Amino acid sequence: MKRLYYLTYSVDSTEQISKDLHAHGVNDWRFHVVSKDEAGLFNHHVHSASILYRTDMVRFVERGVILGGLIGCAAILPLALAFNNVFTLPMGAWLTMGLFSMVLGAWVGCFGGISSENYKIRRFHDAIEKGQYLVMIDAPKIQVEEIKVLMQAKHSEAQLQLEDSTITNPFAGIDGKVHIT
Numbered sequence: 001m002k003r004l005y006y007l008t009y010s011v012d013s014t015e016q017i018s019k020d021l022h023a024h025g026v027n028d029w030r031f032h033v034v035s036k037d038e039a040g041l042f043n044h045h046v047h048s049a050s051i052l053y054r055t056d057m058v059r060f061v062e063r064g065v066i067l068g069g070l071i072g073c074a075a076i077l078p079l080a081l082a083f084n085n086v087f088t089l090p091m092g093a094w095l096t097m098g099l100f101s102m103v104l105g106a107w108v109g110c111f112g113g114i115s116s117e118n119y120k121i122r123r124f125h126d127a128i129e130k131g132q133y134l135v136m137i138d139a140p141k142i143q144v145e146e147i148k149v150l151m152q153a154k155h156s157e158a159q160l161q162l163e164d165s166t167i168t169n170p171f172a173g174i175d176g177k178v179h180i181t
Helices: 011-023 038-043 057-082 091-114 122-129 141-154
Strands: 002-008 031-034 133-139 159-165
Touching (some): 002 011, 011 031, 011 038, 011 133, 122 133, 133 141, 141 159
Antiparallel strands (some): 002 133, 002 159
């Protein structure tokens, strides 16, 4: 799946884009709008982006699961090996402790992510604050060109800003790229 990011200046334009995309077969699950004007989107029956798209919660939960799993392995595996003869816990108990550390990591990650703006839409923060509408369209790779042609033909006021993947990368930095240094 690819995600196309468009910026437009009016809620009326956003509403018309929504209608045209729905007529083209793009449902609300694949169409999201980020705006300061939530009431305007609601009044115009435009699908607003959920908290999962607005915040970095998904990315931070993924990080928490990975980190919790690593910490769980680092803490529980030596205990299991060291005390295997003394404490004969079944393997399920050790696995449960490892799973608990992963769930705990996800829970802690959720708190960090919910208070942080999504790293993929952070670059549009200033435009959204100035009153623009960020329209995100998720499309299978075979439909990307169709949607671009549709948007250019019917909505030239909406400018394509970015074409990206819908996959969230838990290791991406603030700029959206993975840095290994």
